[in-house]
Amino acid sequence: MNRLIYLPLGGAGEIGMNAYVYGYGPKGKERLILVDLGVAFPDMDASPGVDLILPDVGWLHDKLDRLEAIFITHAHEDHIGALPHLWPGLEKKVYCRRFTATIGRLKFEEAGLPVDQIVTVEPRPATVEVGPFKVQFVPVSHSIPESSALVIDTPAGRIFHSADFKIDHTPVVGEGWDDARFSEIAAERPVKVMACDSTNVFSTHPGRSEATLAEPLTELIRSRSGMVVATTFGSNVARLKTLAEAARAADRTICVLGRSMKRMLSAAEEAAVLSGFPKTVSPEEALEVPRRNLMLLVTGSQGERRAASAQLSRGKYLGIEMKEGDTFLFSSKTIPGNERDVLRVWNAFSEMGVQVIDDQNGKYHVSGHANRPDLEHVHRLILPDMLIPMHGEHRHLTEHARIATESGIAAAVAPNGTMLDLTGDVPEVAEYVETGRLYMDGTSMIGALDGVVRDRIRMALNGVVTVTLILDETDTPMGEPWVELMGLPPTGRGERSLSETMEADLDEVIGRLGRKVLADDDKLEEEIRKVVRQVAMEEIGKKPEVTVVISRLVAE
Amino acid sequence: MNRLIYLPLGGAGEIGMNAYVYGYGPKGKERLILVDLGVAFPDMDASPGVDLILPDVGWLHDKLDRLEAIFITHAHEDHIGALPHLWPGLEKKVYCRRFTATIGRLKFEEAGLPVDQIVTVEPRPATVEVGPFKVQFVPVSHSIPESSALVIDTPAGRIFHSADFKIDHTPVVGEGWDDARFSEIAAERPVKVMACDSTNVFSTHPGRSEATLAEPLTELIRSRSGMVVATTFGSNVARLKTLAEAARAADRTICVLGRSMKRMLSAAEEAAVLSGFPKTVSPEEALEVPRRNLMLLVTGSQGERRAASAQLSRGKYLGIEMKEGDTFLFSSKTIPGNERDVLRVWNAFSEMGVQVIDDQNGKYHVSGHANRPDLEHVHRLILPDMLIPMHGEHRHLTEHARIATESGIAAAVAPNGTMLDLTGDVPEVAEYVETGRLYMDGTSMIGALDGVVRDRIRMALNGVVTVTLILDETDTPMGEPWVELMGLPPTGRGERSLSETMEADLDEVIGRLGRKVLADDDKLEEEIRKVVRQVAMEEIGKKPEVTVVISRLVAE
Incomplete structure (x- = not known):
């Protein structure tokens, strides 16, 4: 008997690192597809020194003969970022829409991977057939061009995989939301399962359109007398367009700073999702423009140390310097955990006399995700038999399942590694699969539980003492032991x-x-x-990490 | 010629670690008082392994003959926390109100310091005269009992030091706000300088009273069928009372978990600022109470790992366990930087099936600080010639100065170390004094710039390689060098x-x-x-920290 399965390898129980497996076929022999392959970002608390966090897709490695293809819903790093790193272990065709493919091919080129493995797919009704799956891309609005939900048809029924989306009738870039497009999907064939974005389930007001920002942004930029510098996610091409048009309306010349932002803009033009973006000038040319006629669009909305915003907060960047009377705008929201970095940039600007303006509770920023009323609206359009909350921390998944259940839809909270059997009328746990996180650390890949990062955290918390002792052939110590301290106060009591x-x-x-x-x-x-440890406790009240090196001389 | 000076040693340019010096007298011979002596809290990003951050009051150390006294405005750690650690280097009388004195004496007892150095002062009109200063304590509302503004009279004029405060006409604990009390201060003698709390200057709505929480909290607690557990700051005695009364109204027995919370409650009763607090039971007794009739008040509103909330999120704590159907309430706001810790607790509860409720945009929590309209209101009551924004990051100080200036009050942004001369009509920078932060690390005190913590951060980011090499009397290496790795992947390429x-x-x-x-x-x-480093770059793409131990054998 064939069954339909769902298995999140990442993204369910966290925000980031999305990777979802669907399968159809006899138990243990299901044909599989993988939807998204994203990264999560490290932090000093839990993963110091790590460069990127990737989902552990080891479960797929001995099932490559069953894996049909990879589908990428959109080009955000938490959906595509792991692709160049993990594709070599999977080597399956990658299907996505044009803009996503453009970004994907750039990544493949940099990694020396075969770009022809990335296949551009037109939106529904265009259909990709792989094994028992028929997959269509459904345009949805999000904070990046061409995000797509997937309609996944299987012999066991239709799946609607929402990906990241919002309801936006006037999204500035891309097609506006149209209820008919979604109710049609359910009318055509009833939707058995909807796997749905959960990130904004705690936002209780309906989401707002990208287009609502144009007027307040134009007014703001027009009202400022010095240079205006604005940051947002580089991939939010619609926002960049809104900001740039607001700048033009305020008679300002535009200069874009930051590699990732430039790359997104040119990919958007290449993929023909962006047109009419105002002309920009180089940093050198910008220096010739009077400050009151200049607007910079810069990377670093999360206060990242190497991004343009942080560089400007520390001094000159590419010859450009912020001054008293200038304005810095965060047309963005701070992701939880990045508050300190963002505030560091803000305070540094404040010290320069630059006025910093944040999103002002949504006046200058709107989210790219569906809020609770929007989710409920989509539940009603798609009318699925079952709802599987995905992309969210455990609390988001639980809350999303709760509201679905309350409206009579069977729902299951399935964190990473929970394989659900969706063959029947209600989701059932089929199996728990071992999943985890891989750390990309420099050029190495290490397991999150390998102890390497745990040791780093311990060293940072406790400091390190290295003791060297040499013994001769008769096990007699030669000279005194030698002690080196790192990250510890040099003196103790007295x-x-x-x-x-x-x-x-x-x-x-x-x-x-x-x-x-x-x-x-x-x-x-x-x-x-x-x-x-005893001396350390007595002298400095700490228990340091201790490395002991014993050298024994041997008779030659 | 005598002058009046102001010098923040902490708290101006940060939230936390308050320590303000006022001086009056001939230049360089001013008699001094110190207002508040608080701590700031470390974090993994910038101060891993550190226990507490204290202001460097070294500037005072060679001026002890000029220091008259210490005044503590209230018993929050960021105002009193450094007192037991730094008092031994100052040894001056400490003046504060009764509740603050109770907490201060507990701290002094634990540190083995003379409790008689802490002097209880009654509120204005009671007056402490030290040197040229006449100081009065003015009751204000805040999120702890008996917070006090200070009226500091000097021959050069009157200073109003707001301390941390909010406008609250019905604060549940303590006296309600009364405009007359403050306009009277200005009527009695014009206020030359107001040093004012800036933490909430970006909150544009008027603050709300503590009393507004009683009804929604009672409704919430009454509506829940399982056990209800609520957290807030242990020092927010008014909130504890509100929560406890709401629990009683919902027929629930109250149990308090967490040392700091119990200590605050008993200090509040000892200082006679709290009466009528409902009877509480011990954890053992709580186990006998049906869950639907039980309410726990617990420490850990910031997700602190060792606090009761985090302990409960990990499993049994003092025999008590959260279960599906229970409710956990954050009657608190997350301090920027603590988001990850709070969300960790939230998600852990979510995994247990416990419903977590946060402050819901102020429904279940109100701030203890004055918002922008409240600040403006107080400016108008006090009508100072000059406004010095204090207690806030640079961005808060700047914004506060801006709104003061806009309403015609001379204002100056004076971050830590900026000595202002307030003798004239406008604040003038007199001098920049070297200030900084001290880290209490175990039992040691280390300077923030000593390099100790920098080394810890480097070890956490880069890992450590220790190389040991032994050479004989003729400088010939004996055997091979020995390499130990810490916090690094054990294998490189291939x-x-x-x-x-x-x-x-x-x-x-x-x-x-x-x-x-x-x-x-x-x-x-x-x-x-x-x-x-070269091998590390080639093999793992990282540049680790390297410790080299060279041992040379000498002929005996």
Whole structure:
């Protein structure tokens, strides 16, 4: 008997790192497709030093003969970012719409991967047939061009995978929302399962259109006398267009700073989703424009240290400098966890006399995700038998399931690794699959639980003591043990040198150790560790990490 | 000629760590008072492993003969927290109101300091005279009992130091706001300078009273069928009372979990600022109460890992366990930077089936600080010649100065270390004083710029390689160099052992080094460092921190 399964490998239980598997076929032999392959971003608290976080798609690795294809819903990093890193282990065709394909091919080129594996698909009714799946791309509005929901037809029924979306009748870039487009999907064939974006389920007011920003932004930019600098996500091409047009209306020349933003704009033009973007000038040319006639569009809405906004907050960037009387606008929302970085930039501008303006509770920014009333509206249009909340932290999934259940739709909270059997009338847990996160660290890939990052966190919290001891052929210590401190105060109580106190105590203790301990690396190390921690507790009230290096000279 | 000066040592340019100096007298010989001595809290991004952040009051240390006294406006940690740590270097009488004194004496007792140095002062018209200063405590509402503004009279004029305050006519605990109390201060003697709380200057709506929470909280608690657990700041005694009374109205027995919360409640009763608090039961007794008749008040509104809320989110705490159908309420606001910790707790509860309710945009929480319209109202009551924004990040100070200036009040942005001369009609910068932050790290005090914490951050970001090399009396390496890795992936490209690759390359390079380099520790270390970093870049794409230990055997 064939079954229909759903398995999130990422994105369900977190915001970011989206990766969803659908399968159809006999149990354990289902044909599979993968929808999205995104990254999450590291932070100092939990993943210091890490460059990127990727979903562990190891579950797929021994099922490659069953994996039909990869579908990417849109070009945000949390949906496409892991593709160049994980594709080499999957090597399946990648289907997406034109703009997403443009971004995907840029990534493949940089990674030296075959760009012809990325296939551009036109929107519904165009259909990709792979194995038992017929997949169509349905245009939806979001904060990037050409985001698409997927209609996935299987012999067991129709799936509607919402991807990231909002209801926007006037989205500035791309097609406006049209209820008919969605009710038609359900009319054509009843929707068995809807997997649905959950990120904004706690926002209780209806979402607002991108087009509502034009007027307040134009007014704001017109009212300022100095240079105006605005930041937003580089991929929010509609916002960039709104900002640029507002700037033009205020007689300002536009200059774009930041590689990722420029890249998105040119990809949008290449994919023909953006036209009529006002002419921009180079940073050199911008220097010739009077400040009151200049508007910069810059990267760094999250206060990222290397982005243009942070660079400008620290001083000159590409010859351009912010000054008293200038204005900096965050046409963006701070993602939870980035508050400190954003405020650092804000305060640095404040010190320069630059007035910083944030989104002012939505006046200068609207979200790209559907809020609760919008989700409820879409539930009613699609009328699915089952609702699977996806893309959200556990709290979002639970809340989304709750509102679905309240309106009579069977719903299941399925965090990463929960395989659901969707064959019947209600979702049932089929299996729990081991999933996890991979850390891209420099050029290495390490498991989140490998201990490498745990050690980094411990070193940062506790500091490190390295003890070196040399013993001769007869297991007799040669000279005193040597102590090095890293990340620890150099002196303890009464201004005594901490390392010297440790060395003295170690020397004394080691002098009293018996032959058996001295001859045994493990026991000796344990003794040394004990002394170091004890001295540290007494002297500085901390228990540091301890590395012991025992060198034994051998007769030649 | 005498002058009047103001010097923030902490709190101006940040939220937290308040410490303000006022002085009057001949230049360089001013008699001084210190207002507040608070802490700030560390974070993993900037101060990993640190326990507390304190203002550097070193400027006062060689002026102790000029320091008259310390005044503490209220018992929040960011106003009193540094007192037990820094008082031993100051040793001056500490003046405060009864509740603050109760908390202060507890701290002094724990630190083994003389509690008789803390002097309880009654509110205005009671007056403390120290040197040229006459100081009165003016009751204001805030999120802790007995917060007080200070009227500081000097021969050069009257100062109104607002401390942390809000306008609340029905504050549940303490006296309600009364305009007359403040206009009277200005009527009695014109206020030359107002130093004013700036934390909420970006909140554009008028603040709401603590009393507005009783009804919605009662309704909420009454509507829940399982156990209800609520968190708020332990020092917000009024909120605790509101929550407890709401619980009683809903027929629930109250149990308080968390040391700091219990301590605040008993201090409030001791200081006679709290009466009629409903009877509470112990955790053991709570276990006997049906869940629908139980309400817990717990610490940990900021998701702190060791607080009761986080403990409950991880499992049993003192025998009590949250279950499906229970409710957890954050009657609090998340302080920027604590989002991740709070959401971790929220998601963990969500996984248990516990419904989490946040402040719902103010329905279940009100701020303890004056919002912009309230600040403007107080400016009009006090009518100062000059306004000095205090307690806020740079952006708050700037904005507060801007609104003061717009209404015709001379204002100056004076971040920590900016000494203002307030003798004339407008504030003038007299001097820039070196200030900074001290880190309490275990039992040590280290300077924020000492490099200790910088090393910790580097280790966390880059990992650590320790290389040990032994040379004999003739500077000949004995055996191979030994490499230890911490916080680094064990293997590089092609699954080669990273440490073995490093050892092999080091051995080869060291084998080629000339006598001169081998005999010179610095040069040898530099060569080793270079090789290690080069191998690391090639193998794992990272530049780790490198510790080199060179041991030289000497002929005995």
